[in-house]
Amino acid sequence: xxxxxxxxxxxxKFLRFSENAAxxxxxxxxxxxxxxxxxxxxxxxxATLSELAEFLQEKHNSVVGLVRRAEKCxxxxxxxxxxxxxxxxxxxxxxxxxILLQLTQxxxxxxxxxxxxxxxxxxxxxxxxxKRAETFAAAPDKKKARATKVLKKTVRRSSHD
Numbered sequence: 001x002x003x004x005x006x007x008x009x010x011x012x013k014f015l016r017f018s019e020n021a022a023x024x025x026x027x028x029x030x031x032x033x034x035x036x037x038x039x040x041x042x043x044x045x046x047a048t049l050s051e052l053a054e055f056l057q058e059k060h061n062s063v064v065g066l067v068r069r070a071e072k073c074x075x076x077x078x079x080x081x082x083x084x085x086x087x088x089x090x091x092x093x094x095x096x097x098x099i100l101l102q103l104t105q106x107x108x109x110x111x112x113x114x115x116x117x118x119x120x121x122x123x124x125x126x127x128x129x130x131k132r133a134e135t136f137a138a139a140p141d142k143k144k145a146r147a148t149k150v151l152k153k154t155v156r157r158s159s160h161d
Contacts, residue, residue, distance in 0.1 A: 007118065014114045021106045025099050030056075031070050034063075035100040038076060038092055046091040075099065 022032035037055035038047050047055070053063045067090055070076045075096035081087030092100065 010114055010117045014110060017110050018107065021103055025102050025106075027073075027075065027099055027103075030066055031073070031075060032100075032103055034066055034070055035075065035092060035096055035103075038090055039097075039100055046089045049088050049090065052090060070096070 018032070019029040022029045025032075027035070033056055034052065037052050039045060041047055041055040042051055049060060049063055049067065052067070053060045056063060056066075058066075067076060067078065071078060074093055076090050077093055079089045079091070081089070
């Protein structure tokens with residue numbers, strides 16, 4: 001559990017660093033993620049709104065708004081498909097490319113630091129059924145009763161999902 005907590009803490013620290021770096025470069029953290037998605041997600045240097053929604057793990061309509069705001073800021077440009085006006089390709093402007101390059105440089109050392117921290121974590125091993133049974137058998141009766149109660153609630157909840 002401690003390893004998982006430390007892992008989550010390390011990720012959160014990286015995200016906080018990234019959010020602050022984006023703001024220092026004059027964009028929102030969401031705009032930074034958008035620029036990354038356009039430049040790198042598909043490998044083409046442009047992306048469709050659906051691809052960006054997947055990359056950002058957001059709803060399509062939210063991404064449409066984000067792209068519209070980024071376009072007003074001069075970060076991206078939209079190109080509609082010839083016959084199919086539903087097709088929209090989003091690409092970076094020179095300004096968007098320059099900001100993304102600046103942010104990428106700022107992130108290099110931080111990414112290395114996070115990688116080292118994660119690599120130095122002990123492996124998080126899932127608890128086996130045998131290990132849980134062994135731990136349960138060694139527990140005092142009060143703890144067994146409580147553990148049984150919690151387990152039953154968990155099973156009931158998961159069967160309703």
